Amino acid sequence: MSKWLVKTEPSECSIDDFAKAEHQTIPWDGVRNYQARNFLAKMAEGDEVFIYHSSCKHIGIAGIVRVVHSAYPDPTQFDSDSPYYDEKSTKEKPRWQAVDMTYVRKLKRLISLDEIKSMSGLEGLPLIRRGNRLSVMPVTDEQWQIILSSA
């Protein structure tokens, strides 16, 4: 069972949006970066995922969701009305993948980016590497525990 972290702008999809849709499934689509997509494709049903809020007032890890359906072709790539439309993608050879996720819980409090940067043992986490832009990344069990135990 692997663990992951995904970035999201809370104005788009926040942990509260997941909470409101408890017991429902939310598609994680619109990922348009190859490295991030490759990680998405490795997610398995049951994997747990940190939700990280970016580009907002309170930046940091806000909660946990779970993968309920592993990767499948992201339908938004075929939808010419979608901002995520990709004209170079075909049904035969889809470029982009999505997974389905569901709410697990909010953390007791938001773990801020500053805090995450200051924790020891997280040096390998792509999130805090300089200039990092990866929106889907693996989290080791050890990193997961370090972050969780600070909440």
Next chain:
DNA sequence: GCCAACGTTGGC
């Protein structure tokens, strides 16, 4: 295959 130009991400 190189690399300049361009667009995007995301913290500040």
Next chain:
DNA sequence: GCCAACGTTGGC
């Protein structure tokens, strides 16, 4: 709103 860092594109 700024801008550094990075990914992508496309001419050559």
